[in-house]
Every structure is written in structure tokens, then in C-alpha cells.
Amino acid sequence: MQRKHSASLCLSLLENLLYSGIIYGWPFLVEVFKNEGYFSELCVSPNEVNYQTLQTFNKTNGTKLDCVGQAERFNLIYTMSSVLNVLFCFVAGLIFDRFGTWICKGLGTILFTIGFILLAKSSALNTSLLYPGMALLALGGSCFFMINFQYANLFKSTRSTWISMYNGLFISSSFVFWIFGNAHEKGVDISVLFMAYIGPLLLLFLLSFVFGPREQIPYPAPKSFRYGIQVSKSARERKLSLPSKKLSADLRDSGLGTFKPQRLTIFSGLGAYLYVMNLFQMSVMSLRNQFFTGTFDSWAQNIGSGNTEGLTAAFGIITAISGLAAPLVGLLDDALTKYYRKRSRDLVLSRIKSSNAFTLFSCICTILLSLCAVIPIPSLQYLTFILLTISRLVCYSYSYISISTHFPSEQVGKLIGLLWTMGGLLLMLQYPLLRFVLRSCEGDFTIVNIVFLGLNILTLAFPISLYLTHSRVVKIIKTAPTDVNGNSMEDNADLL
Template sequence: MSACCSGRQKVQRWLTLISGLVESLFFTGIIYGGPSLVVVLKVDGYFAEHCANVTGKNHTVSTDCSLQDVQFSRVMSAAFFFNHFMRLPIGFFFDHYGTMATRLIGIFLYICGTLLFTLSNTESSVLLYPAMSCLITSGSIFYTTNAQVGNLFDLYRCTVISIYSGAFDSSSAVTFLIKLLHERGVSISSTFLFLSLCSIIHLLRTIFLMPRGQIPYPLPEMYTYGLSCPTERRGRAEEECGRNEETMKEEQTQRESEKKEEDEISPLTFKAKVLHEPMQNEVASFRSCVLSWLFLWHLLWVIITIFCQSIYLSTVNLSLTRLAQNDLNIVSHYTNVYGVIQIFGVVLAPLNSYIMDRHKHKPLAPGETPHEAQLRATSLAFFFTSSQCLLFCVCFSCPILPLQYLTFFLQVINSTCFYGGHQSFVSITFPISHFGKLSGVAISITALVLLLQFQLLNLIQHQLHGDPLYVYVVVTLMSLFTFTHPVHLYLHHKNMTTQRMAEQEVYKQEGTSC
């Protein structure tokens, strides 16, 4: 019976993992493929009223659509702001009401976003603002609820989270497929109507392959989730009841034996036991987690990295158009290449997670705790991500068109490593009961910084005459501050190790004197 249940659980967990990967790959990060989508929307005439005929020096008449590019940049900036601002309330809702209720909100926003795209046209271009905001927020909800699937696979926890992050990033390539379909005569309304009908996939997965609450960590031995028939639930309840009785008996026996041992052990041994075995029920408060130096340095890292990514994604079409000297064929070529590179996000994702999970497959150093080993691995992974961010900023700041191929690659790998690293760090460093709130508060505070994007876009449009070079240079200098977080993690790990060794030395000396 137990072997049968164990096999069924294993199949269910793998189905949850694979279906979550498919969901993340095709539905979560569609709007992050904005460059390809903007090309399609331009062809269809969205915001075309902002284009104007300009007479050149040789009395030649050309069309200037720089204001149209600015409008699309504003749509992207508004969507990013709304998504990041909503992450805190979504995190609180997720922690208090669980996975099913949170995903139902995500499904509702997904349907609203796709239907608004279906109903939009050149005369109602303004519908792009709520459409993109709803779609990008629904994708974040799906990604946040899928990240906990890593708890089902303990040894590969960070790897699963990072693969989902890579799939989330690769899903932006869906807009590349939308662009190819559009070139073959499939309207954007038909495409988004089909995507709207796909919401039934999200609903079925929510009911059958996801928990009503949250997936705990560490995972209980006989943990079950998802919808099941009444007979199975009744049998499960009887098994749970029997297990509870056995557990109570075992705990009572263990308490009696521990009490007996406490009378026999020396004061020194008892002191060491109390200091090094924290209480199981003791959980840090949400306030103490937010005000800890670990979280505050992580917050700075999150803000700067997201700001760099958002500035680039909001202005990439504007920059490519300028570098290509308004040649739409060249811009279309580069957005196609960008779309292909985005597909490889899911392939590149395990690079960062390998660094974070590798210590689990090796024996710990003498006296080293698993938490210390995890911090050491995380500091190295974050240094790797910060280096990517710096190189990415340097590349997109250089006004060299062929260099943008490398920029595309660095953007994809940096985005993948960043989101996977962020979710992994929050889940392994702080209590799982605060996962949604802490993950959300970091992203929501970033939304306040992203308000600067609107001022920067106005600066580029009016003062800098459409040239974002100086803004890019400032962003590159900001990216240097991302290295503060991995350095702090490394120093924190060293302090913990030093403190542990000092305590062990004290115990040895006290033991010798006794």
C-alpha cells in the first residue's frame, strides 16, 4: 500500500514539475519579448498617429516615428512598474491564502490581458497599457507559485527554481513566434484569442497538480497535494490519524529518554546542546527578516539589477532603430535574433543553480554547517550574476550595432540567473512562511525606483534628442554596486565560520579543565 502511494506521489511530483515547466515556457514571460511584439504592433499601425512627415536638407520627405517608439517605451515602463508594485500584495496574499487562491487571481489577470489584446486595434492603442500590465503580472504570479515546486526535490531545490526562472525568461520568445505567424498572415487578435483559450491549462493544473496551501520545506515524509477522490481522501485521513497516534507515542518516549539523559550528562555537554540545537518552533518574525543586513543588501542588489534590465528592455527598440538609422528591416533582423537567443534561457539556467546546489553533493568541511555551506555557494553564484550584469550594461552602452548580438545573450543569461538566484536566496535564507512577502517586498520597493524610468524617457526624448547613451553610461556605473551583496555574503560566511571555531575552542578548553 505504502509502495503504491509512494509511486503515485513520485509520478504526481514529476507531472507537477514538467507541467510547470511547460506553463513557464509558454505563458509566464510573454511581455518580456517586447522588441518582437513592438515590431508587429508597429506594422499594424498602433500609435501611428505619433508619426510625422519630416522634410530633410535636400527637400526629401521622410517619416519620423521617434515619438511612436517613445509611446511603446512608456507602455513597457508602465507594465514593469505595475508588475513590480503588485508583487508585495501578491506575496502577502500567497502567504495567507495559499497557492490555489493566488493562481486563480493570476488566471483572471491572464484572461483579461489576452482578451484586451484581442479587442485592441489602431484606434484603441491605449488598451495596450492594461493588456501588458495584466499579462506581465499574471506571469509573475504563475512563476512565484511554481518556484515552490523546488521544495519537492530537496537535493535539486535551487536547480528546479533556476530552471523555472530560465523557462520564465525563455517564454519571451513566444512573441518571436507571434511575429513569425504575423508575417504569414495570422492576425495578432487571433493569436491572443488562442492564448486566452489556453487558460484552461492553468485552471486544470491549479486543481489537480498544485496544493491548496503551500508546499512546505523540509517536506514531510507522506506529503500529498492536489485533488483526489473521496475514497482516497478518507483512506489518507485514516492513515494520517494512525501516523499521528504513533508519532505522539514516539515523541513521548523520546521526551522521557531525553529527560533521563539530561540528568546524566555533564553541564558542559548540555550547554553545547542548547547553543547549537535551536528550537524547532522558533521562527523569525517578518519584521526582523526585512530589517536584517542580509535582506537589506539583497534588496540593493535586486533594485539595481532590475533597474538595469528594465531600462534596457524599455529602450531596446529605440536604441536599435537609432543604430540601424531607421531601417526597419535591420531592426526586424535584430529582434528575430534576440527572439531566438531568448529560447536558450531555459538551457542556460542550470549554470547558476549548479553553483548553489553543488555543495549538497559533496561532504561538508569538518565542523561546517549546511547553512554555512549554502551561504558560501550563494556568494559565489551572486558574484557570477553581478559580473554578468556589469558586462551586459557595458555592451548595451556601446553604440555599436553588431555588438548587440552579445548584449542579447548577456541580457538573457543575466535575467535568468538573477530571478532564479533571488527566489532561491529568499527561500533558503529566511523562513518559508515569509517567502511570498519577502520576495514581494523586494520587487515592490523596486517599483518605486522604476518610476525614474518615465523621467529618463522624457530626458532621452527632449534633452538628449532620442540618444540614450548618457543614460546607459550612468546605469553601467550603478551596476558596480551589485557586487556589494556577494561581498557581504562572503564576509558574513567568514564571520560565522570564525565564531563557530572560537566557540569550539572554548568548549575544548572548558572540557579539558573539567
């Protein structure tokens, strides 16, 4: 059984790497589409406009063209796709909770397949297919991203490490379009690449019937937990493999199966407060990260004075290898959890304290990201790329760990989906922000980056509030009766 668990984990990691976050490689496709003449009719002579920015050369006659309209159209496609990717997480969470893994993954596979076909059929004369094509890739990525996290539950002692790995590979998915771009430069037709990429997608879907559960993997997963098509028809085995809704996963892990669940409720005062603060942090940091990614081409042309090849190559390489750094984040989280576990001897409290440290770390990384982006030194931007990668890794890892720690496992899919959906509404600001930069600031991102810096500083309110809140909880738990293992016998949900 352990071998099957390992195989399932590896396949889900591979799927996350190849497909889940593929839309974030959009900056690398932009160069391909520009070379193919997409939206080239929107490039005009600088004499025909009142501002000069994003000038490029016409390859035919060597004249300069102003391509603000083209840049805005490309950004509009990315904005729409990234917003849908986040908003659909709530729907994907509902589908996952209600119908299970197979149905949710089947839906994602269908969306990806249609999306790749539409992109393959697009051309300079039929650019409208880019909109539904990228949108469907975004929706499919939401489905895959939502279901793959659960495989970390098969490995209780290293769960945080694998969750961080999923986030890292999600970010690294952008390297696929980077490879597509390099292959296109070598003469490979981009349409052929899109169609060929459907093959591995269908193979992974078929393998999910053997190496994936029909419903969900509980946390912590029982040692006898079985899944796959060979046991899907056995109602008795499925019933035995699922935990009781009235039993806290963390309490069962501590051997205290007779006590109430150590969980917050979204309707309690503190539960709602922490959820809203988490929402604020996610919204601001997600907008910062997504805006940087979506406007990378325009930003690189501005800061690199038109020479974007070096910055684009560095951005692609750093993003591609970000998955290798993801386990370090999880290992550090697991180490902190074990450290606090020895001191407080309470699993939930130790996870809360370790995740609080990572929340502070993610805020600091994003602040430094905005600070580096403000400074117009090309060589400094390599550090900006690294900070962007770290910020996204820690931020999204923390959100899943925090929600799964505070709230009941049967509600995790809906709560995380709702969190990302509500935060995704703010991503709609990407397009008007870029129009403001290109048309009012003549391509200078300094003002917007300063505003982001101020907003990122405000996100420090979340880790500070977590520290103040959990300090009060620590005092209550220390005075509460304990069992022979040193675990609090009070109901943490009631205490909170």
C-alpha cells in the same frame, strides 16, 4: 507519488514558460502594432520638430517620419506593465501565503483571460485597450511566478537547479510574442492568436486541481506529502503534510529537530542590513535589465542605423533558448553547496557561501552588460544579449535562494514579494529615462549606459559585505559546540 511529483514539476515549468514572463516579449509586439498603425498619428514630419531621431519610412508614399512620440507611447505601456508585474508580487505573495495555490492561480488565470481579450479587441482606432490589456498580463504573471517556485521543494537534492530553471523559463516566456510576431508576418491575425492562447491557459488551470496543492508545498517536503483535489478535504492529511512553524527546515534536514531555527529575522540588525543590501542590488540590476528590454526597439534603431531585423531576430532567439542554460546555473549552485557542505558540514552556511559566489557573478555579468552596451558596435551586441540573459537568470535565482535560506519558510512569499515590490518602484524611471534619451540625447543611449555602468559597479558592495559578514559567522560557528554529525548546535539566528 514520485511520478505525480514529476508531473507536477513538468506542468509548472510549462506554465512558467508559456505565461509567467510573457510581457517581456513586448519588443516583438511593438513591430506588429507599428505595422497595424497603432499610434501612427504621433509620427510627424522631421521638419515639424527640433530634433531628428527614430526616423522611419511611411509605407504609403515613402517619405520619412519622426516617430519619437510613438516610441514613447509604446515604452509607457511597457513601463507601466513591468512596474505592475513587480509591484504586484507582494500582493501575490500575501494571497499565496493566506489562501494557497488554487486561489492564487485562479486569480492569475482570470487576469490573463481578461488581458488577452482586451489585447484581441484593440486596434489602431482603439489603442487605449493596450494599457489595461498588458497590465492584466503583468498581474497574472506575478501570480503564476510566485506559486510555481514551490514545486522545486519536492526535489530536495536538486532544488537549486529547478529554481534556476523556473527563472530561465520566466525569461524565455518572451518567445511567445516573438512567435506571434512571426505568425503575423505570415498573415495570421494577431487578434486570433490572442484569443486562441486562452485555451491552454484554462487547461493548465484545471490540471492544477489534480497536480497542484491547495495550500503550499513545504521545504523540505516530507516523502509522504500528498496533494490534489482527492486529499483537499482531509484536514488531517493537510495538517500532517505541513511542517511545524517552530521547526527549522534546514535543522530537520540535518536531524537536529530539538534546536532553534537557523534563520535570520527581518527585524534583527544583520537581517535588516542584508535585506536592504539585497534590495539595492535587485533594484539597480532590475532597472538595468528592464530598461534594456523596454527600449530595445529604440536602441536597436540607433545602433543599427535603422536596420533592426538582424538584432531583433538574434535577441528573440537568445532569449528563447535562455531556459536551456538555466539548469547549468542551478547545477553549479548545487555543486558548490555540496562542496561547502563537505568542508563546513553545515547546510545553511554552505548555501550562504554558494549563493554569495553567485551574487558576485551576477554583478560582474551586469557590469559587462553595461560595458558592451556602451560600445556602439552592432556585432558586439550579440554578447550583450547573452550577458543580459545570464544576469537575469543568476540575479533572480539568487534572490529566492537567499531569502528562503535566511528567513522562515512561512514568510518567504511576503519577503520576496516585498523585495520585488520595493525594487519595482525604481522601474518607474524607465519612461523619463527614455524621454531624456530621445529628446535631449537625440536617441543616443551612451550617457544613460555610462550611468548604469557606474551604478552596476556599486552593486559589488553587496557580495563584498556578504563575504565580510559571513566570514565573521564562520569564525563563530567553528568555535561553537557541535553534535555527532558535525553540525553547529548554536542558534545561528542568535549568533547573527
